[in-house]
Amino acid sequence: MKIFKTIFTLLLVAIFTISCSSDDGEKGIDGINGIDGKNGVDGKAGVDGKAGVDGKAGDTGSANVIYSKWITAPVAVAETIDGSPGMSTSIVAPELSEDILAKGTILVYMSFGSGTFTLPYTSNAGGTTNTITAISTAKKIKLFRFTHSGVGTVNIPTSLSWRYILIPGGVAAATGKGVKLDYSKMSxxxxxxxFNIQQ
Known part of the structure; x- marks a missing residue:
């Protein structure tokens, strides 16, 4: 009798389990996509700032200034210029134009053992007071040495070195303080x- 009760109980459990299990339901329909929102309105463009004031033009640099290397001159020869006997030689200056002769500044320097000197240069070499000066013409600079007494001559040694600096007339000669520069009086x-020139 107990066996039948047990079997009967197991059958009830099995029937109950089978009746309680069910198939999965059908998949639902996907929902409709939402509508995209409207783009926002662009903001107004800002007002451009005022243009800055142009800076003052800088001083003319050494780009317009012409200068030679240190060069030597040929052997001097006797010559009389404006009634004064002396010795002369010349150096070539291809950049020395008529415009620079008329409007610019021509500086000539002499160099020897004791230093560099601006022409005209006066000394007592040869036992008499004498001066070496530069006489400029287009493309050439003549170096002329004459005595102050007008007697005798003093040679221009080939061991001397020469250099020229040509400053066109358009190069500003102001210090920035309203003062004009006289280049011939500068060392x-x-x-x-x-002019940012290497010595």
Whole structure:
């Protein structure tokens, strides 16, 4: 009798389990996509700032200034210029134009053992007071040495070195303080520093 009760109980459990299990339901329909929102309105463009004031033009640099290397001159020869006997030689200056002769500044320097000197240069070489000066013409600079007494001559040694600096008339000669510069009264180092020229 207990066996039948047990079997009957198991059958009830099995029937109950089978009746409680069910198939999965059908898949639902996907929902409709939402409508995209409207793009926002662009903001107004800002007002352009005022243009800045142009800076003052800088001083003319050494780009317009012409200068030679240190060069030597040929052997001097006797010559009389404007009634004064002396010795002369010349150096070539291809950049020396008629315009520079008329409007610019021509600086000539002499160099020997004791330093660099601006022409005209006066000394007592040869036992008499004498001066070496530069006489400029287109493309050429003549170096002329004459005695102050007008007697005798003093040679221009080939061991001397020469250099010229040509400043066109359009190059500003102001210090920035309203003062005009006289390059002929400036020393060689001052002129080189002013125009950024290597000595």
């Amino acid at each position: 060689y180092p001052e002129v080189c520093a002013h």
